[in-house]
Amino acid sequence: MLCALTCPVYSTTVSADDFQRLLPDTCVPLAASNLKVTLAPEWQPYLSSTRVCTLAKKRGVKPDIVLISVFAEDHYYEIRGKPDSYVWANFPQPLLFNSRGEQVGKLERLFPGDNLGEVELAYGHWQENIPGEIRTHIVPRTATGDRDLPTLFWNKEKRRYVEGDRRAMPTTLSMDDFQQLLPDSCIPLSSTKLKVPLAAEWKRYLSSTRVCPLVKQRGAEADIVLISVSPNDYYRNKPASTAIADFPEPLIFTIKGEQVGKLRESFMNEEVVEMILTYGRWQGNIPGEIRMYISNPTVTGNYSLPNLVWNKQEERYVESDKPVIPVKRASTE
Amino acid sequence: MNAAEKLKSAADEAYNLHPVSCSHAVWHVIKQYVQGQTYFTANALLLQLECDPRWKQVRADELQKLANEGVLIVGGLAESPNGHVVIVYPGAAKLSGGYKAAMNGKSDTVGSKGPYALAMSRSMGSWPGATSKGDKTVWDPWANDKKFAKVKFWRFDPTAKKISAAC
Numbered sequence: 138m139l140c141a142l143t144c145p146v147y148s149t150t151v152s153a154d155d156f157q158r159l160l161p162d163t164c165v166p167l168a169a170s171n172l173k174v175t176l177a178p179e180w181q182p183y184l185s186s187t188r189v190c191t192l193a194k195k196r197g198v199k200p201d202i203v204l205i206s207v208f209a210e211d212h213y214y215e216i217r218g219k220p221d222s223y224v225w226a227n228f229p230q231p232l233l234f235n236s237r238g239e240q241v242g243k244l245e246r247l248f249p250g251d252n253l254g255e256v257e258l259a260y261g262h263w264q265e266n267i268p269g270e271i272r273t274h275i276v277p278r279t280a281t282g283d284r285d286l287p288t289l290f291w292n293k294e295k296r297r298y299v300e301g302d303r304r305a306m307p308t309t310l311s312m313d314d315f316q317q318l319l320p321d322s323c324i325p326l327s328s329t330k331l332k333v334p335l336a337a338e339w340k341r342y343l344s345s346t347r348v349c350p351l352v353k354q355r356g357a358e359a360d361i362v363l364i365s366v367s368p369n370d371y372y373r374n375k376p377a378s379t380a381i382a383d384f385p386e387p388l389i390f391t392i393k394g395e396q397v398g399k400l401r402e403s404f405m406n407e408e409v410v411e412m413i414l415t416y417g418r419w420q421g422n423i424p425g426e427i428r429m430y431i432s433n434p435t436v437t438g439n440y441s442l443p444n445l446v447w448n449k450q451e452e453r454y455v456e457s458d459k460p461v462i463p464v465k466r467a468s469t470e
Numbered sequence: 471m472n473a474a475e476k477l478k479s480a481a482d483e484a485y486n487l488h489p490v491s492c493s494h495a496v497w498h499v500i501k502q503y504v505q506g507q508t509y510f511t512a513n514a515l516l517l518q519l520e521c522d523p524r525w526k527q528v529r530a531d532e533l534q535k536l537a538n539e540g541v542l543i544v545g546g547l548a549e550s551p552n553g554h555v556v557i558v559y560p561g562a563a564k565l566s567g568g569y570k571a572a573m574n575g576k577s578d579t580v581g582s583k584g585p586y587a588l589a590m591s592r593s594m595g596s597w598p599g600a601t602s603k604g605d606k607t608v609w610d611p612w613a614n615d616k617k618f619a620k621v622k623f624w625r626f627d628p629t630a631k632k633i634s635a636a637c
Contacts, residue, residue, distance in 0.1 A: 227570040227571070227572070227577045228577065229577075230577070251572065252572060252596060253572070381615040381616065381619055383616075407614065407616070408580075408581070408613060408614045408615065409571070409573045409580065409613045409614060410614055411573075433614075434571065434572060434573055434596070434597050435595075435597045435599060435600065435611060435612050435613045435614065435617075436492075436549075436554040436593055436595055436597055436600045436611045436612060437549055437612060437614075437617060438549075438552075438595070
């Protein structure tokens with residue numbers, strides 16, 4: 138049986154809107170628990186840094202769901218001083234188990250954090266003794282702003298957690314009223330009625346071009362859209378020998394089809410590079426500011442691009458004076 | 471020891487001696503071929519290679535063949551604040567990618583972008599593609615086609631003469 142039924146420590150919870158926050162301090166080492174679950178061989182190197190966290194309804198109530206996650210800080214503390222200890226390991230993703238030891242879900246990011254940020258978990262909307270929702274909130278180590286990952290919902294029929302629709306979720310958590318534009322919210326240009334004048338260089342990529350609305354809130358109409366080639370769409374089903382495409386930079390349009398700005402770099406994820414684009418400081422239905430942070434785990438490192446600021450007089454976005462700022466020193470000199 | 475074995479030996483030694491500095495690792499190899507070579511950071515070394523006539527630019531598709539002949543080749547890209555440099559490693563070219571890495575917040579396997587020459591690469595960063603003792607390719611430190619298109623490679627020509635001490 139699960140340690141969940143016998144563990145001495147239960148999650149101390151912080152009530153908020155019937156949701157409770159999972160506190161890392163309440164998680165116990167796997168070895169100190171009576172948990173009997175089958176973990177894949179990829180967990181083997183990290184077992185001594187693996188902890189069990191109970192998702193209990195309240196103190197003293199035996200939980201039906203537990204989370205198992207590698208505590209990366211524990212791992213690095215253990216191996217400090219060893220060669221290559223600075224290399225971020227390929228930790229397995231955290232898993233959720235029920236009281237019968239069956240895996241019922243998986244988290245995208247390590248709890249309570251990874252090399253990119255802190256991960257906060259909240260759970261609630263109880264269905265008897267099972268949290269009906271598990272919410273994940275990311276606090277990045279950089280100044281990019283917080284964000285949410287898709288909520289995990291308990292599916293009664295499947296008896297497991299399923300990810301909520303990324304498109305349906307609020308585009309972000311607020312950060313100074315900024316929202317994050319998620320690539321999943323972008324739709325193929327061909328499926329819209331949008332008429333935008335695109336230069337000839339776009340022609341060969343039109344079937345891979347997507348429209349991303351910059352909406353004030355979920356369900357609202359957008360006055361401003363971003364048009365970007367999706368490299369994933371373009372390279373999908375193409376052989377590996379396909380020549381490297383030089384995609385045109387994303388453009389910003391009004392819904393009337395007037396170009397009002399341009400991005401320096403691709404918005405849609407390109408290989409390992411991710412742009413985290415946030416927008417806010419609304420002026421009517423127009424985002425007054427667009428911020429771009431490039432997350433690049435390779436030797437290039439992370440950096441911020443100059444903000445795009447809405448210029449009322451010119452009715453277009455102009456780059457702020459802020460230069461490109463390297464955020465993380467990834468390589469070696 | 472033939473020329474390729476000498477290059478491999480120097481690269482292996484550099485890999486073991488300088489686990490967290492690409493420029494020190496590359497410097498170690500260059501010193502085996504260029505007497506009196508001074509240390510440069512990655513960005514400074516790339517500037518040096520540009521102007522020193524003993525270093526001749528080569529194309530990415532020539533790299534493996536030349537390295538297998540024992541030709542010393544340094545590749546790199548200057549970036550702010552720090553660039554990155556590698557040594558082309560003798561052996562059989564292999565497919566890029568194929569290793570696990572933390573990307574966009576989760577662990578995933580880096581996809582292959584075709585065959586590339588092998589690399590000796592070191593880095594203090596955590597990107598696994600930048601740690602290679604001939605087990606990864608010259609594409610992997612940058613792992614991005616657009617970036618890699620900007621990476622330049624220079625082969626050392628011992629018969630050419632250096633014009634001035636500083637260029």
